[in-house]
Amino acid sequence: MTDQIFEYAPAPESRAIVDIAPSYGLFIDGEFREAADGKVFKTVSPATEEVLSEVAQAGAGDVDDAVRAARTAFAPWSALPGAERAKYIFRIARVLQERARELAVLETLDNGKPIRETRDADLPLVAAHFFYYAGWADKLEHAGMGPAPRPLGVAGQIIPWNFPLLMLAWKIAPALATGNTVVLKPAETTPLSALFFADVCRQAGLPKGVVNIVTGDGATGAELVAHPGIDKVAFTGSTAVGKQIARTVAGTHKKLTLELGGKGANIVFDDAPVDQAVEGIVNGIYFNQGQVCCAGSRLLVQESVQEELLESLKRRLRTLRVGDPMDKNTDVGAINSAEQLARIRELADSGEAEGAERWSAPCELPGNGYWFAPTLFTGVSQAHRIAREEIFGPVLSVLTFRTPDEAVAKANNTPYGLSAGIWTEKGSRILSMANKLRAGVVWANTFNKFDPTSPFGGYKESGFGREGGRHGLEAYLDVR
């Protein structure tokens, strides 16, 4: 037996727990209905390209209906005592926990991310977010935003495909807790978990019209943003679309928060805990296939330990298990869409063309679906596109620095400012670096750690406004 190898047998999560209907409508005023013009689009599983379901494409009239339903629901919902709203939100959180396995499987099918992540990261955080903001609902006068802060009204919310249900939670939980009603548009490639969430709302007995879900592409999103009946726009997505939205709402009464792209620097000093730094780098850029706005996509390593660290990192990358996201042992799943895969390929190719050295972990990629092997580039300079543009994929750009000042200068030398990481055993250095880094989140000796109590958001072109924590309430309260 000793000449055998320890090859993990497939351990697929059962998909029997989730029942996906052949088609889904829009969730407006507590009911599912088709789009007025009957248009639909397909959503596929990125790991297999299998069509999962057909989903309604909301047009201008549908968006209008949804906003009207939310407006009608706003008066009674916002008039409820906070403790009563909290009951509904707590109920939603509990239903989400009860259905966590089902939703994790659904999310993995629709998004392509590994079941280990949806099971152990996405779903627990989703429930935690609702629990956390449910707790705020009856304490808003103590949030430091005035003696009796008022809700804004109807919030139009647009979320990305990288953490579909978690981004929904980040948007809907604070909005409901503060007494707003919402019209939410999930991303075109990952509409299913939001539609299942609509069912969760029904199960929790949420009054109709408080949460409305309109599915569709960018055109639907544009209708929502431009609709005169909404009071607030909350968007998470690309910087390009964020800028368009800012133009649309400029000059209106609409309050806006944007959570956009990033090019996070993960800074490793020579006295870092090496093995944990390697784990942090892996978690920073290969978690969710690197499709994370706050990903640590630039590794800044002190020159004196570069060789040693890269050797450890490459050894670790060889153990990453890439493949079927439904397998419980998979570490890296599929890229969300063909379009995204093309973007990653284009940028990775530009890295090679511009002279950086490309290295990929040896791994067999499945024949169907959208896949990209975990990759790193060494010899990257600040001038390279792969050091400046957000790749939004499992591609790490490795740069070096010699002194803390140089690390700060390079880390801040980006139009973005969402996240950064510092790896050192020296506490005073963590504090001084954190003060100088222009990033909304600075992690010390860890990366990509999320908690509903902690505010999250960007500097510069990474957006404005904060989600999570007490600060996250401000985006949905009239504190102007």
Added chain:
Amino acid sequence: MSSASTAPASTAAAPASALADVTASDASLRRYLHGLPGVDAVGLEARAATLATRSIKTTAKAYALDLAISMIDLTTLEGADTPGKVRSLCAKGANPDPSDRTTPQVAAICVYSDMAATAKQALAAGGGERIKVASVATAFPSGRAALSVKLADTREAVAAGADEIDMVIDRGAFLAGDYGKVFEEIQAVKDACRRPGGGEPAHLKVIFENGELSTYDNIRRASWLAMLAGADFIKTSTGKVAVNATLPGTLLMLEAVRDFRAATGTQIGVKPAGGIRTAKDAVRYLVVVNETAGPDWLHPDWFRFGASSLLNDLLMQRQKLHTGRYSGPDYVTVD
């Protein structure tokens, strides 16, 4: 440890020579151990917890269960140990599952030094010739005795036929920062592992008692200290204190042996001991071995479990896998 020349000429010379300067003086040894990369406790424990979620099924599980059985140092270390108890343990180790002769034998029987001879005879008589006898020594478990007593203990165990010596380090000296003393003691015990009449010296396992070292930084330093001094194996615990083998602690030691081999070319084994009772736990350890040190360590020569009740749980899981149903504790032998 005034100079490297006082180091006993033992098989330890090879690994130590690559880092000879390090052990040249107390001060250099101290500088080296304190210059090792720090360990971030939160990150280490998170990594171990992630690896513990690996799902090992069907063929992989069958392989892992058999491998785990073959890695067990089946242990009895009680004041109440008798020759009869030791003989019955040896019989169990040689033939773990009487209902299934394809079950692998355990790696070793681990006993106190006064039982080593009994174990050796029982194994020879009962079809367990290939099973090693491991004897604890050096005033196990506390390690609180004069060096002369520890060495005598070791020599007697070796003379009684022990194939492996499980020594404990002097935690007091380690925590007091007297690394030189710990280093010299390990070297001296290593020297005492040689057989006066020639022949293969006993393999030396060095027990840190991680629960008493308390911090992960200490565990990493102890690992390097023991490897530099000539340990063949590094071992987590005696099983006699509140905190014994833990998954993060073992992961850390596996990183140490991995890095030590990269630095010196010498491969050292790892043995978690104490508190590993279920097949599920054992499989988690094997996953950690596989994904930390790598497949080279997935062999009884390089990884062991110090355990007693673990074996029966592995056997029950093995029966379940082969027959499709759970049998229960009456279908495995109690020894």
